[in-house]
Amino acid sequence: MVRVSTRDEILRVAAERFAHFGYKGTSLQDIAAGVGCSKATLLYHFASKDAILAQLVEAAARELGELVARLEPLDAAAAQAAAIDGFVDLVLRYRREAALIYGGIPQFLQEPAFADLLPLTDALCAALAGRSDDASACVAAKVVLSGIVTVVIDEDKDPTELRAALLGVARRALIHPHEKD
Amino acid sequence: MVRVSTRDEILRVAAERFAHFGYKGTSLQDIAAGVGCSKATLLYHFASKDAILAQLVEAAARELGELVARLEPLDAAAAQAAAIDGFVDLVLRYRREAALIYGGIPQFLQEPAFADLLPLTDALCAALAGRSDDASACVAAKVVLSGIVTVVIDEDKDPTELRAALLGVARRALIHPHEKD
DNA sequence: GTCTATAATGGGATAGAC
């Protein structure tokens, strides 16, 4: 893990910068400076700036799709519990990439390359809401979803402790025994 | 409210675009097109693009400061309850502006003009966490804070219903009778 | 107050040497 290829370095630096400053807020200059190479080298390894973003999102998006597929056959309560666990796990493994898929950066979700992500995040949100069409449950699911994604970018706590904290807040926010007052 | 000045129109359109596409993702062209004027007109009313942003943030930031000041003399439990109510109220009145202050757009918080905002969001976060230095409580507060700010941008529900939903999820996530397992 | 025209800068991307 110590010796990595230039290509991997580019992805690492780009993920970090994109998560912190946004896609538009990060220039190829910035990434190249972080990597220690020229802009031209970036564009030797990737066809375009968009291609770097697409590469970053790809693996995370695929796993999100797998998670959503796993939830489908479950009943509402089981799907909700599995969605919380699976989502927290996924976000912790793709901290910076997660922010690009769903992290207060709604603009990218409207671009064609990300069109297939919208149904996935919607499905995850529905599962987190316990498949309820209650407006309050949907809002809570969205708060948890976007909140967790945003928080993990900068949080550098011990992963085990962080996971426990995220699972705790998600469960408290989403699973409530009495329907509501 | 129907007939507004060009200046107010600029602020309205800019807030909308900034919230949706980010500061860097919004050009003066975009704003001018939305307003129905030229770029030069924008820069007649405001000294720069930054000045538009600063104007948008100003009122919301001032009220955030007032909220934090009101929390200070309270004990932990009362401050937490007041922070939840005050924060939800504030965010609902400054939906789009809130995203600029604290909405997955951490880059602006590092700019000089926003330096005084960091202590305020930190203080609010501490109050939401019940002034506990428990890592889990701090994480929960951050999740609720960033989650709510992100969600209200696009949510066009009935404000009363939305407020109830936000208060509900915030209280469940943050106020838990038994410390934790 | 609003416009057109025009700097001046920085962005993404390409060409070609090494």
Place this chain on the structure above:
DNA sequence: GTCTATCCCATTATAGAC
């Protein structure tokens, strides 16, 4: 694979007419 040099375009901002 990596670089320097360059191109083209979008962007912010200014100048000056109306």
